[in-house]
Amino acid sequence: MVSTALSIDDKVTVKRVRAFFTDELPKLQLLAHVRLSGVSLDAMPVHYSNENTAMDKMTRQVQAQMYIKDMVDALSVLPDMERKVIVLKYIEGLQWFAISDRLHLSVRRLQEIMQNALNSFDLAFLETLDSI
Numbered sequence: 001m002v003s004t005a006l007s008i009d010d011k012v013t014v015k016r017v018r019a020f021f022t023d024e025l026p027k028l029q030l031l032a033h034v035r036l037s038g039v040s041l042d043a044m045p046v047h048y049s050n051e052n053t054a055m056d057k058m059t060r061q062v063q064a065q066m067y068i069k070d071m072v073d074a075l076s077v078l079p080d081m082e083r084k085v086i087v088l089k090y091i092e093g094l095q096w097f098a099i100s101d102r103l104h105l106s107v108r109r110l111q112e113i114m115q116n117a118l119n120s121f122d123l124a125f126l127e128t129l130d131s132i
Contacts, residue, residue, distance in 0.1 A: 010119055017118040017125075021090035025071070032064035074125035082117035085110055 075083050081103075088099045096107045103110065 010115070013122045014115055014118045017122045021086070025090070028064045028067050031060055032068055071125060074121055077124050078117060078120050081113055082120055085113045086117050086121065089114065 075086065078086070084103065085099065088094045088102065089096075094102070096110060099110055100107050105113075
């Protein structure tokens with residue numbers, strides 16, 4: 001029997017990546033002036049300038065676009081099912097039951113896949129996630 005219990009480090013990783021998808025990705029999308037319809041994440045880049053010049057806005061926009069590109073690249077290396085579950089849950093905003101209907105898997109199985117997906121995504125997106 002395979003244990004589905006997560007270690008403390010895995011729980012911290014899952015919490016961090018989930019926060020990225022739910023809190024930071026929407027901010028990045030707004031900042032980047034990008035709405036990705038299948039694969040999209042938002043994260044607000046750290047910016048310490050008190051200026052709000054056109055150059056500052058453009059710099060933040062380009063940086064946000066680079067973060068989103070890095071996110072899409074990280075998603076692209078995930079196994080197909082892990083990528084689908086992340087995209088359906090966090091990008092398309094579907095509820096677990098809707099994802100279950102679409103993928104013909106139980107909600108419990110989908111949640112197990114999500115745990116693995118978030119850990120895999122963290123490894124693939126680590127450098128970018130640390131800089132956000």
